[in-house]
Amino acid sequence: MNFEIQKRALSRIIRDDHDALVVLWPAQLPESVDVSNPIVAVVRSAIARGDLELKAGALLSLYALAGVKARQVVVVCTQDGTSRHMRTAMTAAWGALKALKLTNLGVHALVDLSAQALESAASALADASYSYASTLSKPKPRTLKNVVFTLETMEAAHRGAVVRAQALVQGIEVAKEWANRPANHATPTLxxxxxxxxxxxxxxxxxxxGIREVTKLGMGSFLAVAQGAAEPLKFIVMRYSGAATSQAPVVLVGKGITFDTGGISIKPAAEMDEMKYDMSGAASVLGVFKALAQLRPAINVVGLIPATENMPSGQAVKPGDVVTSMSGQTIEILNTDAEGRLVLCDALTYAERFKPKAVIDIATLTGACVIALGAVRSGLFSSDDDLALALQKAGEDSGxxxxxxxxxxxxxxxxxxRFADVANVGGRAGGSITxxxxxxxxxxxxxxxHLDIAGTAWRSGAAKGATGRPVGLLLNYLLAQTASSTATPARVKVAAKTKGKANTERT
Structure with missing residues (x-):
């Protein structure tokens, strides 16, 4: 999906050759709006009659409106224009349009939008229109290819927001793709x-x-989890160097359990298929690196992914076994289903060699975090107040x-x-904290x-699928670490004012 941005008035937009047009309608219409415009006139009448409520996500669908070239127009209320309301509005708008198989969509804002709100609108539209296709015999991929955002007034910050949104969407969709894939299509090797x-x-x-290098490193805890699996383990090390080598990197550690049966402490059969999502932390690291490849900010980032299956077999680690981690600490494995922390602990020790500015691990770690926070917020644990505050702000800013x-x-x-330096579980109470x-x-x-994303990495039920979280949070945090948080001017192409058909320069 390609995003573009233009500075244009609604009077011009209605003559553009879009498959459909979304008009973002605020709670308070500015005085400068031309009330004789056919869209504005119809919507004001609907509001006056009580047929359109001015709350986020409320919409009015218009078909073949006289004076408007786009056959389908959806007017959707953005209320106060916050990022949250913008996401609600764009999700609702796509719900009204998704059956039309659009390829080219226009989105026009009648009032000034913040750069953050514009970025949220783009990412929400991408999320709503996403379609998984990799393992379908007759895939139905997304038909929407181009989205043109138009504003009555535009600033440089809006251009940067569209560039960031483009990169963010690509990153999130990489994370979704790999988390959604069945385990036999997302092995550690793949x-x-x-x-x-x-x-x-x-x-x-x-x-x-591979196993030879991991053994040489002394990652006894990681090896213990992997020893029951036929699929070979991989310890993936990714590096992005966008700044001087003297600048300490941020290290992201993603849990990469490509399928989790629980091992000898085997899980119940119901919904075990969802344990393909146990590598969502790893998928988020891949997604962040995809976005970094587009934005190339002035920062150094390392990604570490300990990847393996957790399987029961004659070679699998057993409850009560004691292993020695890379740090030299011994661990009594009381429950083989608490394997995520066993692969992460060796990766955290490995991270020391980079002398990092900060280390953030991301993992679908505990069902206890789902009980505590549900599917709304990821759990954040930190030994550093400044890092915790920065991550919280990144989460709020990104949604x-x-x-x-x-x-x-x-x-x-x-x-x-009594039998080792530490046990790998501490009972049911406060499970995410222990x-x-x-x-x-x-x-x-x-x-x-540590980000526990067990409740936020995927949805269950009829809408089952990966969410791509927390790519948005992590990318926002990383970009905040550098002044070069937008693309270079050469990468930003802003469409010029045109008459009739929209200019289709892409960002």
């Missing part, structure tokens, strides 16, 4: 190949370490929200054991944060 395909070009490096959870030392009491406390033991050499 993940490594995907990472290598993304991390190409100047400033990028990628390597996929990919999180909530900070406690890390009191008392929660670590349940992880004590999991984070386990990880914290391996993250003492740098500012660290």
């Amino acid at each position: 993940l490594a190949q995907a990472a290598q395909a993304i991390a190409k070009g100047p400033g990028f490096k990628c390597e996929g370490l 990919d929200v999180c909530w900070r959870m406690p890390l009191d030392e008392d929660y670590a009491e349940g992880l004590k054991t 999991a984070a406390k386990f990880l914290q033991r391996f993250a003492t050499q740098f500012p660290w944060a």
